[in-house]
Amino acid sequence: MYRISGNGGRSPGTGREDTQTWRRREDWLEGRLTDYDCQRCGACCVDYFGTTGYIQLTADEKTRMRRMSLPVVVWHGQELLGNRPHVGPGGETCCVAFTGEVGSHCACAIHPDRPSACREFEAGSEGCKFARMEVGLPV
Ligand code: SF4
Numbered sequence: 201m202y203r204i205s206g207n208g209g210r211s212p213g214t215g216r217e218d219t220q221t222w223r224r225r226e227d228w229l230e231g232r233l234t235d236y237d238c239q240r241c242g243a244c245c246v247d248y249f250g251t252t253g254y255i256q257l258t259a260d261e262k263t264r265m266r267r268m269s270l271p272v273v274v275w276h277g278q279e280l281l282g283n284r285p286h287v288g289p290g291g292e293t294c295c296v297a298f299t300g301e302v303g304s305h306c307a308c309a310i311h312p313d314r315p316s317a318c319r320e321f322e323a324g325s326e327g328c329k330f331a332r333m334e335v336g337l338p339v
Pocket residue numbers: 201236237238239241242243244245321322323324327328329331332
């Protein structure tokens with residue numbers, strides 16, 4: 201999750217750091233920066249391609265997902281974590297581990313055990329911005 205740093209609700213100080221923090225806060229309030237809060241987004245958990253699986257798994261992850269009783273599917277020779285139907289923006293299917301609503305309160309049900317592809321995906325990256333655009337969230 202990417203968050204804009206705050207100052208814990210304190211008044212602006214006289215130091216350079218405080219001034220920068222408050223400038224960034226003003227930018228955010230005026231819509232010039234985006235708060236990439238994954239727990240209010242979920243865009244990258246939607247499968248835009250509408251396939252039977254979404255997240256690519258390593259051999260170890262495949263075993264781990266199966267131990268958690270999650271579906272693993274084979275698609276064009278790749279092993280993927282399965283999908284489920286999705287009602288909402290961005291596509292008709294989403295990752296089976298996604299909970300909640302895109303653009304609202306949401307979470308990954310297996311967050312501590314999520315695949316490496318999800319761990320490596322960075323909030324605020326180009327892929328993140330693309331996913332957010334697909335569901336109509338600001339970038
Ligand atoms: S698209 Fe970006 S902000 Fe949204 S959940 Fe994924 S990483 Fe987080």
